[in-house]
Structures are given as C-alpha cells and as structure tokens.
Amino acid sequence: MIRILISSIFLMLSTSMMAQSNLQKVFNQKMDVADSREMGTKMLRMSESFLGMPYVGGTLEGNPTERLVCKFDGLDCTTLVESSIALAVAKTENPTFEGYKNELTKLRYRDGIIDGYPSRLHYILDWLYENEKRGRLEDITEKVGGVPYKKEINFMTNHANLYPALAETSAWEKVKEQENLINSREHSYIPKAEIQKAEPMLHDGDIVAFTSAVEGLDVNHMGVITRVGSRAYLIHASLAGKKVIISNVPLAEYVASVPKHTGMIVARLTDNNQ
Structure with a gap:
C-alpha cells in the first residue's frame, strides 16, 4: 500500500514537472516572436502567435482552491487576451517565465493578490477598471465615440447555481459587494450601430469587449484588433470556430451578426509600468 502511494505521488510530481517544463518551452518560443517598440504591435504579435490554438471553455474553473492557471495549449476569449498582454509585458519588462506569471497575476486578480475565488476579476468591467487604475491599460471607449453604458450588473449572484464556488455564503457576499462597486461607477460603450464609425x-x-444583451451581464466576449487595409478585424478564441481565429468579416459586421452583442468597449495598452 505504501509503495503504491509513493508511486502515485512520484507520478503526480513527474507530471507536474513535465507540464511546467512544457510551459517554459512554449514561453521561450513566445519570447522569440518578432519584437516592436510599440506595445500595441507587441500585443498583436502575441495574440497572432495563438492562431489555430484550440478553444477551451472555462479554462480557469474547476480547481479545489483558487490558483494561477497558465495555459498555452487551449484558451477561452479572456485567457487569450490576458495571456497576450502578459507575454507582451514580459517581453518588454522581464522576459522570464516568472515575469510572465507575475503580470498574469496582476491582470487577473484584485491588487495582484490571489485570495480565494472572489479575488479574481470576474467581470470585464471590473477587470478594465482595476487594470486601468494600475496603469496597464486605458479605457478609450469614450474617446472613440462611446456613450454612457447604464446597466445593473448582477448576473453572478443572481445565477449562483452556475458558479459552484458561490455556494459558500462568504464568497457570494464578496462578489455581491464587487457588483455593487461596479454599479456605482460610470461606464461607456459604443452601440452596435456606431461601431463602423469607430473602426x-x-x-x-x-x-x-462586447457588451451583452443578457440581463445582469456586462460582457459576452472579447478579443484583439488587427487592422487589414482600411478595416478592423477581430482575433479571438471562438466557441463557434473551436479555435483562435481572425474574424472572416470586419469588426462592425461581426458584431452585427451576433444578436446578444449590443456594442463594444475598447481599451489600449500603455507603456506605464506598475
């Protein structure tokens, strides 16, 4: 029995070490992606490096305790954006795997501290606010034609059955507090019909990030802009396409084709280091 237990522990450790080694190898390859002095171009090149990568939904869920999840072999829309930012920042500021993980933690968790499920920035409106506050990005929605986005955000606490971690009362209460803070702030969006003017x-x-027609939800989906000729296209982890793709139609036409998208929010990376 003891021998079996030791073998099982050794196997788990070996598997974990192999996974870490593979992540390090892929990270090193990402650091060889063509460089640019412009942060936006760095961001684009890193997102392009994921083209063809399988779509995997809920990549951050299912762990018994909240921990930093690093994946390069399958992404959803949010982890594509976060991974691309963290890689672009690491290449600029600290081109090590530890540098990448440090930026990913700051992007994903309030004040860069992992402290249970509620410490993750679940709502994109909150994610944008916190990452703008630390100087990593700027919400430019209003500058490119945005109008007030007025909506009560409460989807998670109103649908706690969809989030096993919210079964714990304290977790539900903390997320509710975060929803209240989101609802106390002012937000902007570009309505669907105005997106071509903003392109x-x-x-x-x-x-x-695409604002949602779903009651209580801020955003349905997100991605990265790539310009092709005079039009903007979307690089995104597509559920329908089952992988990371470039949209086959320009941005305005893409958004118009999705009934649950009501408009969009736009953010731009900065070169400020915090």
Whole structure:
C-alpha cells in the first residue's frame, strides 16, 4: 500500500514537472516572436502567435482552491487576451517565465493578490477598471465615440447555481459587494450601430469587449484588433470556430451578426509600468 502511494505521488510530481517544463518551452518560443517598440504591435504579435490554438471553455474553473492557471495549449476569449498582454509585458519588462506569471497575476486578480475565488476579476468591467487604475491599460471607449453604458450588473449572484464556488455564503457576499462597486461607477460603450464609425480610430492590438444583451451581464466576449487595409478585424478564441481565429468579416459586421452583442468597449495598452 505504501509503495503504491509513493508511486502515485512520484507520478503526480513527474507530471507536474513535465507540464511546467512544457510551459517554459512554449514561453521561450513566445519570447522569440518578432519584437516592436510599440506595445500595441507587441500585443498583436502575441495574440497572432495563438492562431489555430484550440478553444477551451472555462479554462480557469474547476480547481479545489483558487490558483494561477497558465495555459498555452487551449484558451477561452479572456485567457487569450490576458495571456497576450502578459507575454507582451514580459517581453518588454522581464522576459522570464516568472515575469510572465507575475503580470498574469496582476491582470487577473484584485491588487495582484490571489485570495480565494472572489479575488479574481470576474467581470470585464471590473477587470478594465482595476487594470486601468494600475496603469496597464486605458479605457478609450469614450474617446472613440462611446456613450454612457447604464446597466445593473448582477448576473453572478443572481445565477449562483452556475458558479459552484458561490455556494459558500462568504464568497457570494464578496462578489455581491464587487457588483455593487461596479454599479456605482460610470461606464461607456459604443452601440452596435456606431461601431463602423469607430473602426478607423482603432489600432492594432487594441482590446475590445462586447457588451451583452443578457440581463445582469456586462460582457459576452472579447478579443484583439488587427487592422487589414482600411478595416478592423477581430482575433479571438471562438466557441463557434473551436479555435483562435481572425474574424472572416470586419469588426462592425461581426458584431452585427451576433444578436446578444449590443456594442463594444475598447481599451489600449500603455507603456506605464506598475
């Protein structure tokens, strides 16, 4: 029995070490991606490096305790954006795997501290606010034609059955507090019908998030802008396409084709280091 237990522990450790080694290898390859002095171009190149990667939903869920999840072999829309930012920042500031993980933690968790499920920035409106506050990005929605986005955000606490971690009362209460804070702030969005007017003002590497028609939910989906000729296209981890793709139609037409998208929010990476 003891021999079996030792063998099992050794196997788990070996598997973990192999996974870490594979992550390090892929990270090193990402650091060889063509460089640029422009942060937006860095962001674009890193997101392009994931083209063809399988779509995997809920990549951050299912762990018994909250921990930093690093994946390069399958992404959802949010982890594509976060991974691309963290890689672009690491290449600029600290081109080590530890540097990448440090930025990913700051992007994903309030004040860069992992302290249980509620410490993760679950709502994109909150994610944008916190990462703008630390100087990593700027919400430029209002500058490119945005109008007030007024909506009560409460999807998670109103649908706690969809989130096993919210079964714990304290976790539900903390997320409710976060929803209240989100609802106390002012937000902007570009309505669906106005997106084509905003397209010429978008840059390579801009981050776009699509506001939701679903009651209580802020954003359905997100991705990265790539300019092709005079139009903007979307690089995103597509559920329908089952992988990371470039949209086959320009941004305005893509958004118009999705009934649950009501408009978009735009953010741009900065070169400020915090």
